Amino acid sequence: MTARELAVAVLGAGTMGAGIAVVAARAGHRTILRDVSEDALERGLENASGFLEKSASLGKLTAEEARAARANLTGRTDLADLAPADVVIEAVFEDLALKQRLLGELDDVISDDALVHTNTSTLSVTAIAAGSRRPDRVVGTHYCNPAQLMTLVEVAEGRHTSPQATTRSREFLDGVGKTTVLTKDRPGFIVNRFLIPWENNCIRALEEGHGTVESIDRAVVGALRHPMGPFQLLDVVGLDVHQAVSMRLYEQLHDPRFAPPPLVDRMAAAGDLGRKTGRGFYTYDNRRSFGA
Ligand SMILES: NC(=O)c1ccc[n+]([C@@H]2O[C@H](COP(=O)([O-])OP(=O)(O)OC[C@H]3O[C@@H](n4cnc5c(N)ncnc54)[C@H](O)[C@@H]3O)[C@@H](O)[C@H]2O)c1
Numbered sequence: 509m510t511a512r513e514l515a516v517a518v519l520g521a522g523t524m525g526a527g528i529a530v531v532a533a534r535a536g537h538r539t540i541l542r543d544v545s546e547d548a549l550e551r552g553l554e555n556a557s558g559f560l561e562k563s564a565s566l567g568k569l570t571a572e573e574a575r576a577a578r579a580n581l582t583g584r585t586d587l588a589d590l591a592p593a594d595v596v597i598e599a600v601f602e603d604l605a606l607k608q609r610l611l612g613e614l615d616d617v618i619s620d621d622a623l624v625h626t627n628t629s630t631l632s633v634t635a636i637a638a639g640s641r642r643p644d645r646v647v648g649t650h651y652c653n654p655a656q657l658m659t660l661v662e663v664a665e666g667r668h669t670s671p672q673a674t675t676r677s678r679e680f681l682d683g684v685g686k687t688t689v690l691t692k693d694r695p696g697f698i699v700n701r702f703l704i705p706w707e708n709n710c711i712r713a714l715e716e717g718h719g720t721v722e723s724i725d726r727a728v729v730g731a732l733r734h735p736m737g738p739f740q741l742l743d744v745v746g747l748d749v750h751q752a753v754s755m756r757l758y759e760q761l762h763d764p765r766f767a768p769p770p771l772v773d774r775m776a777a778a779g780d781l782g783r784k785t786g787r788g789f790y791t792y793d794n795r796r797s798f799g800a
Pocket residue numbers: 519520521522523524525542543544545548549599600601602603606610627628629630650651652653745749
């Protein structure tokens with residue numbers, strides 16, 4: 509539980525937004541999930557409810573805790589409804605112009621004291637914050653997927669982020685049960701700087717016949733003590749997401765280790781995106797992307 513109950517608004521009810529909304533609601537904050545699409549909002553709230561129910565059925569939360577967390581969560585499509593927010597967490601599409609525009613619109617809606625967190629895997633926090641008249645309160649946050657389960661959040665300061673905003677953001681994240689690391693506003697931050705070339709290496713090893721999907725996963729889990737193998741992880745993340753993140757980092761860093769291997773392009777073209785489509789490196793009976 510957090511020291512103080514806050515009003516939290518999460519923009520974008522997709523993979524990350526729905527997960528982050530669960531994190532905030534479970535920590536006792538009144539949480540609004542906002543999407544421009546009614547359908548996306550409904551799906552996001554269903555995913556959040558499903559996750560909380562599953563957590564209760566697995567004994568990770570009591571039924572009462574799951575019910576209380578769900579009661580903290582409401583859905584909205586109107587930006588004006590976010591006015592009371594103390595913390596706004598932006599998790600819309602990875603599109604610089606969209607994120608900049610949204611931050612500009614938020615300036616007219618939220619209070620001067622509110623913090624703004626922007627979620628991005630490949631964009632510059634400084635560039636996103638340039639869309640706001642208050643770049644001092646904009647902080648980059650990079651959650652690991654699934655955000656409901658993974659505790660690490662990378663915190664990146666833009667060029668004009670104030671030290672107070674960073675401190676308050678890390679306190680907020682501590683309060684919702686996350687562990688933070690401070691990173692520079694550089695492509696890939698810390699985690700993707702290591703993870704993406706490593707995953708691409710595993711895919712190239714598969715393409716070159718060093719092992720099978722199963723044997724490479726077993727080797728990594730057994731020898732490196734990762735909780736899951738690279739292909740299990742890529743199926744959770746989604747091959748389309750991996751392809752886009754790899755390509756955007758490659759374009760910025762000009763380092764071939766970041767370039768998506770041809771197998772990724774073929775799988776994405778075939779719609780074999782991982783758990784969410786029922787088929788990726790493995791096949792799945794149900795299409796849930798986490799908690800299955
Ligand atoms: N998926 C991941 O593994 C992952 C991990 C870390 C960070 N991220 C970053 O998080 C952000 C969100 O990624 P995602 O995978 O959740 O995307 P997503 O495509 O699953 O969801 C994005 C949502 O934003 C909504 N949206 C678009 N414009 C909006 C607006 N103006 N207001 C409110 N909602 C709006 C869309 O309708 C959609 O529901 C991206 O910037 C991404 O780079 C993603």
